[in-house]
Each structure stands twice: as C-alpha cells, then as structure tokens.
Amino acid sequence: MAVTLAFDVYGTLIDTHGLVAMLKGMVGDRAAEFSRTWRERQLEYAFRRALMQNYVPFSVCTAQALDHTCTLYKTPLRPDQRTALLDAYRTLPAFPDVADGLARLRAAGFRLYAFSNGTKAAVRTLLDAAGIADLFLGVISTDDVRSFKPDPAVYSHFLGAAGATDAETWLVSSNPFDVIGALSAGWRAAWVRRSSEALFDPWGLAPTVTVTDLRDLAAAIAP
CATH class of the missing domain: 3.40.50.1000 (HAD superfamily/HAD-like)
Incomplete structure (x- = not known):
C-alpha cells in the first residue's frame, strides 16, 4: 500500500501569521508580536481543553485567544474589526x-x-x-x-x-x-x-x- x-x-x-498586514492597521507596530501571542494562546487553549475534556471547536479557541490577546496588549478592537479578523482567518x-x-x-x-x-x-x-x-x-x-x-x-x-x-x-x-x-x-x-x-x-x-x-x-x- x-x-x-x-x-x-x-x-x-x-x-497563521498571514494577517500581520491587516493587524498593523488595528494594533500598529506590535502587529507581528500580537500575531505570535494570538497563535500561542490559540494552541494553549486547545491543549487545555483537550486535557480537561471540555471540547469546543477550534474556531472558538481562536476567537477566545484573540480576545485574550487584545486584553493583554491593551488594544481593544471594535466589533467590526474583530469580525473582520476572524473572517479573514478562515482564508x-x-x-x-x-x-x-x-x-x-x-x-x-x-x-x-x-x-x-x-x-x-x-x-x-x-x-x-x-x-x-x-x-x-x-x-x-x-x-x-x-x-x-x-x-x-x-x-x-x-x-x-x-x-x-x-x-x-x-x-x-x-x-x-x-x-x-x-x-x-x-x-x-x-x-x-x-x-x-x-x-x-x-x-x-x-x-x-x-x-x-x-x-x-x-x-x-x-x-
């Protein structure tokens, strides 16, 4: 076989860092660092949920990681910006x-x-x-x-x-x-x-x- x-x-x-250019218009010069943290939190949330056997789809981990990263960097996004990022993450x-x-x-x-x-x-x-x-x-x-x-x-x-x-x-x-x-x-x-x-x-x-x-x-x- x-x-x-x-x-x-x-x-x-x-x-997964294909949105850095888009992020620059939202969070400025910290876009690359922001993107890395977003990805790290996304994976961390998946690991933790697997261990806890408290499953949600990966897209939920992605969205929650984005929210956490915004809070960490003190860069709140407007609802339309958040939606645009999550939509762009699908492509x-x-x-x-x-x-x-x-x-x-x-x-x-x-x-x-x-x-x-x-x-x-x-x-x-x-x-x-x-x-x-x-x-x-x-x-x-x-x-x-x-x-x-x-x-x-x-x-x-x-x-x-x-x-x-x-x-x-x-x-x-x-x-x-x-x-x-x-x-x-x-x-x-x-x-x-x-x-x-x-x-x-x-x-x-x-x-x-x-x-x-x-x-x-x-x-x-x-x-």
Missing part, C-alpha cells in the same frame, strides 16, 4: 512552497490527507481558498473525536479514517508538539522547519526527517 502523509494545516500548509494564505510541494508528492504516489484541529468545513474553506484542496484525498479532523492534537486518540482516529497503519503513515508538521505526538503514537514524522529560529523540544525524540521546504519532502522520505 502507498505511504500515507497526514499534513497538519495551520502553520504547516497555511500561514489565510498558504506558504509559497505548498502547492508545488504537494503536487510533487502526489505525483510520486503518496496518499495525501489534511489532518487538522480545525473542523472539516473550516479546513476545506482554507484549502479551497489556497487552491490546494484537489491535491488531497480528504480532510480528517480532530473534531470527529472532540479533542485536539497531541491527544493519542486523534492519531488513532486518523488511521481508521484514512484506512492506514502506523507503519505506513507519516505526519508532516511544522509544530514540534504535533511531531512528537505522532512519534509517540508510533508514526514517522517530518518536521517542516519554517524558520531558522524554530526549535525542537528536547524530549529525547527527534523527527524522522527535517526539511525547510515542502518541495524537498518527496526526496527526503523516498524509500
């Missing part, structure tokens, strides 16, 4: 290497799935807006099991939904917590190091491969 690749979406395929841009990298992997015979904390509808909207939806066999969401990565249950759910086994499945992610979660579940994992400043957690687990560009992934994981 062909190797299955489970692609994280937010931060790996889609640039964030893909990274420049994504379309070509995915096309090369598909041409090489890999089975490609999007695997995300976002709901299927939210992820399909993102992939459609980025023009890459047709490169995937499907979208598999942690929403199906009402939890978030790196809960072991979500990696198990992926295998069942994709009709794959852990021995033939790779996670592809820029998020170290996700890579470690997949490795802990018995998968192989490719870390997409999208910044030279990105650090991998010193947990005694290392990515199976590391790339900085998705266009290099097919060669890196070829048998």
Whole structure:
C-alpha cells in the first residue's frame, strides 16, 4: 500500500501569521508580536481543553485567544474589526512552497490527507481558498473525536479514517508538539522547519526527517 502523509494545516500548509498586514492597521507596530501571542494562546487553549475534556471547536479557541490577546496588549478592537479578523482567518494564505510541494508528492504516489484541529468545513474553506484542496484525498479532523492534537486518540482516529497503519503513515508538521505526538503514537514524522529560529523540544525524540521546504519532502522520505 502507498505511504500515507497526514499534513497538519495551520502553520504547516497555511500561514497563521498571514494577517500581520491587516493587524498593523488595528494594533500598529506590535502587529507581528500580537500575531505570535494570538497563535500561542490559540494552541494553549486547545491543549487545555483537550486535557480537561471540555471540547469546543477550534474556531472558538481562536476567537477566545484573540480576545485574550487584545486584553493583554491593551488594544481593544471594535466589533467590526474583530469580525473582520476572524473572517479573514478562515482564508489565510498558504506558504509559497505548498502547492508545488504537494503536487510533487502526489505525483510520486503518496496518499495525501489534511489532518487538522480545525473542523472539516473550516479546513476545506482554507484549502479551497489556497487552491490546494484537489491535491488531497480528504480532510480528517480532530473534531470527529472532540479533542485536539497531541491527544493519542486523534492519531488513532486518523488511521481508521484514512484506512492506514502506523507503519505506513507519516505526519508532516511544522509544530514540534504535533511531531512528537505522532512519534509517540508510533508514526514517522517530518518536521517542516519554517524558520531558522524554530526549535525542537528536547524530549529525547527527534523527527524522522527535517526539511525547510515542502518541495524537498518527496526526496527526503523516498524509500
């Protein structure tokens, strides 16, 4: 059976900091810092909800993280600005290497799935807006099991939904917590190091491969 690749979406395929230019018109020169904090809180809220087993859709984590970040930075948004940001978050841009990298992997015979904390509808909207939806066999969401990565249950759910086994499945992610979660579940994992400043957690687990560009992934994981 062909190797299955489970692609994280937010931060790996889609640039979660793609709204910095928009944020500059709302929060000024702290836009990049604001965006980083928003993303950190979004993930933190997902982790905490998974641990508490108090699930809400990822979009709620995103909205609540935005509200927290506004309070932290003492930059209240008007209701129309808040709505505009959350609407724009549904159509964030893909990274420049994504379309070509995915096309090369598909041409090489890999089975490609999007695997995300976002709901299927939210992820399909993102992939459609980025023009890459047709490169995937499907979208598999942690929403199906009402939890978030790196809960072991979500990696198990992926295998069942994709009709794959852990021995033939790779996670592809820029998020170290996700890579470690997949490795802990018995998968192989490719870390997409999208910044030279990105650090991998010193947990005694290392990515199976590391790339900085998705266009290099097919060669890196070829048998």
